[in-house]
Amino acid sequence: MTCSIAVERLRKCFGDVEAVSEISFSVHQGELFGFLGPNGAGKTTTINMLTGLARPDSGIIHIGGIDCTSNPRAAQHLVGIVPDESNLYPELTGFDNLCFCASLYGLRKAERQARAWELLDTFNLTKAADRKFSEYSKGMKRKLTIAAGIIHKPEILFLDEPTAGIDVASARQLRQLIIDLHESGTTVFLTTHYIEEAERLCDRVAFIVSGQILQIGTVEHLVQPIHAKHVVQIFCTNSIPNIQGKLSSSFPGLAFTNPKRGLIRLEADEQISIGPIIRYLEDLGAEVVEARKMRHSLEDVFVRITGIEADAMRKEKEKKGGAR
Amino acid sequence: MKLWIAFWNILLKDMRTYYLKPPNISWGLIFPLAWTGMFFIKTGSGMESILTLLPGVVAISILFGTTSMLAVTVTFEKKNRSFERLLLAPIPFELLMLAKTSGAILFGTANAFVPVIMAVFLVDLSQVVWTAFIPAVFMIAVASTFLGLFIAVAVSEVFEAQTFSNFFRFPMIFLCGLFFPIEKLPIFLKPLSYALPLTYGADVLHGAVHTGNVLPFTIDLSILGVFCVGLFMVSLQNIRRKWIL
Numbered sequence: 166m167t168c169s170i171a172v173e174r175l176r177k178c179f180g181d182v183e184a185v186s187e188i189s190f191s192v193h194q195g196e197l198f199g200f201l202g203p204n205g206a207g208k209t210t211t212i213n214m215l216t217g218l219a220r221p222d223s224g225i226i227h228i229g230g231i232d233c234t235s236n237p238r239a240a241q242h243l244v245g246i247v248p249d250e251s252n253l254y255p256e257l258t259g260f261d262n263l264c265f266c267a268s269l270y271g272l273r274k275a276e277r278q279a280r281a282w283e284l285l286d287t288f289n290l291t292k293a294a295d296r297k298f299s300e301y302s303k304g305m306k307r308k309l310t311i312a313a314g315i316i317h318k319p320e321i322l323f324l325d326e327p328t329a330g331i332d333v334a335s336a337r338q339l340r341q342l343i344i345d346l347h348e349s350g351t352t353v354f355l356t357t358h359y360i361e362e363a364e365r366l367c368d369r370v371a372f373i374v375s376g377q378i379l380q381i382g383t384v385e386h387l388v389q390p391i392h393a394k395h396v397v398q399i400f401c402t403n404s405i406p407n408i409q410g411k412l413s414s415s416f417p418g419l420a421f422t423n424p425k426r427g428l429i430r431l432e433a434d435e436q437i438s439i440g441p442i443i444r445y446l447e448d449l450g451a452e453v454v455e456a457r458k459m460r461h462s463l464e465d466v467f468v469r470i471t472g473i474e475a476d477a478m479r480k481e482k483e484k485k486g487g488a489r
Numbered sequence: 490m491k492l493w494i495a496f497w498n499i500l501l502k503d504m505r506t507y508y509l510k511p512p513n514i515s516w517g518l519i520f521p522l523a524w525t526g527m528f529f530i531k532t533g534s535g536m537e538s539i540l541t542l543l544p545g546v547v548a549i550s551i552l553f554g555t556t557s558m559l560a561v562t563v564t565f566e567k568k569n570r571s572f573e574r575l576l577l578a579p580i581p582f583e584l585l586m587l588a589k590t591s592g593a594i595l596f597g598t599a600n601a602f603v604p605v606i607m608a609v610f611l612v613d614l615s616q617v618v619w620t621a622f623i624p625a626v627f628m629i630a631v632a633s634t635f636l637g638l639f640i641a642v643a644v645s646e647v648f649e650a651q652t653f654s655n656f657f658r659f660p661m662i663f664l665c666g667l668f669f670p671i672e673k674l675p676i677f678l679k680p681l682s683y684a685l686p687l688t689y690g691a692d693v694l695h696g697a698v699h700t701g702n703v704l705p706f707t708i709d710l711s712i713l714g715v716f717c718v719g720l721f722m723v724s725l726q727n728i729r730r731k732w733i734l
Contacts, residue, residue, distance in 0.1 A: 216577055
């Protein structure tokens, strides 16, 4: 499989602080790759090194097959970058901003105007085309910044926290746009602190903490070790006396718990067949309303590997970037 | 062709966003008027002194116009991170910075002709050597712009850029022979005068307007050219060192 991004032993220090510590990874062509980590983990520094905004202290970078180690700007025509903060020109209108960004990639006037209208339409910003960027809402600014990042149809797109600090509806729309870009063949390098977002979108993810990649792989691959345990939760509207004991004696090999009234939780090392258990419970007079096989999430894996509570990471980021 | 499109649009964007804004146009008109008026009042002389004052007013108009604008176009864009957008574009870095500074060069050149146009209505400019005057104006605009770039890169806030600029601008007014001949300066200040780019620009302007130049035009313009290249290269080096970490 062709690599769009290949990084070997990439290292970057700021004074005594090692921001990125000899990381190595590759992103395949057409892949949607997630880069997950808390604030200060080294995500943005990595993106800056990959895009030529920062010089690595050591290591090798290949972008689109071009060796960018000695000339970081060599592959800039191949990449689009959406930074973590919207950095378009406040004095220009949405349309003019897009046209200007297109001109930086050498698109001719008719071509850049057509592309700008196309993207404004895609991002539902046509009505705001003539408004100054400074007058846009946070969600609109984010959308226009992404539009500016893809104005030249890049082969590789770097998205740094694309949904941070925007409302739920806009975030949802942006996620769909990322999926569409991915489906159209664009290689997407996504950094995010929303783990569920990475889980939903990415083909593969890497966890980076304190400048080091702790784990890398597909979501299924990462979740697999803790998937070894099968968990089912059964919800009843009523409570049966000594239900835990009765179930344990009738279904040996399954571990039952009754954490709260009406909730029965069972765990096993193998697949659990729910049908007989529900029938047994109904025979005992339980009114079963729901039985759910619990799936371990990427967040569980992240917490297990990094020791960082995902919720704390999200709140910290939202404090910095505004509420989503 | 692609690079030319990028170059032209960066220049056009800066002209529209910064240089052609009413406050800047009024600055370009009022500033030379204020300087001219100030020197008239100070010297108490009549119309005959206009030709003596003209080179100084022209040079100051360029110097203040260009250095002030660079503080906005570069420092401000660096601060709000829109400058990163340019750094990420597939344009050679040198060309990008030339595009970014071209607007200020044009603005400075245009500023220079405000006092000239005013002088046309007051005195006879027929003996002015335009073939020396116009290249001098352009070279002073380029040198001042690159000096502004050097200053803009050295600071992180717009107000810092303006303050820092004054450390260069005001000594230049008095040390470059714009209004006071260098030969009348104290001996210890003379070497400093010859270390400033505006000295050579002012010398050409004086020579072009009233044949009062010390060095031949070609020498003056060549030295000014060396200053332009030097300031530009040092500024680029500083941007690479400070902004591309």
